Amino acid sequence: MPTINKLPKKQRNTQRNNTDRRELRQKAYNSTAWRKLRLSYMKQHPVCEECLKNGKVTAADSIHHKKSPFRGNDVNWTLLLDPDNLESICRECHARIHNEESGHISPKEVLRQLEELLDETISDEELENK
Numbered sequence: 001m002p003t004i005n006k007l008p009k010k011q012r013n014t015q016r017n018n019t020d021r022r023e024l025r026q027k028a029y030n031s032t033a034w035r036k037l038r039l040s041y042m043k044q045h046p047v048c049e050e051c052l053k054n055g056k057v058t059a060a061d062s063i064h065h066k067k068s069p070f071r072g073n074d075v076n077w078t079l080l081l082d083p084d085n086l087e088s089i090c091r092e093c094h095a096r097i098h099n100e101e102s103g104h105i106s107p108k109e110v111l112r113q114l115e116e117l118l119d120e121t122i123s124d125e126e127l128e129n130k
Contacts, residue, residue, distance in 0.1 A: 020073055028075045037081055038063050045088035050097070060088035064097060 028034060041063055051058040064087045069079035079085050089097070099106055105113075 021070070024073065024075060025070060028069070028077075028080055033081055037083065037086075041083060041086050042088060047088070048090035048093055049087045050089055050093035058090045058092075061091045062089060062094055063087070064089045064094055 042060065046060055048056075048058040048060045065079065066085050066087055067079055069076040069085075096106060
């Protein structure tokens with residue numbers, strides 16, 4: 001019986017680049033130097049530094065790099081391991097910061113903007129009717 005050899009599927013460049021970046025981050029975050037620094041920093045800063053700026057006290061879940069050590073397909077190890085570039089942060093603040101950096105708007109912010117727009121619309125209609 002004849003056999004049909006299937007050609008391998010083409011891998012899109014974007015998929016490969018994302019995989020490369022993921023592997024790069026895993027390599028950096030699994031390094032012994034990063035793990036020791038992270039543990040030490042979390043012990044010294046157990047409270048979310050962003051929440052503290054707003055007068056709230058929230059337990060920190062993770063560490064955020066103020067300036068990303070990942071650019072392109074390289075790791076800037078100096079930035080990765082610089083304690084002055086770190087910030088202990090809670091999950092909510094971390095998500096908010098990354099959403100702002102990527103241009104996403106939180107659902108709460110969308111609702112707030114819609115409420116403002118609705119208030120302005122109602123005020124305009126009231127003025128027109130008077």
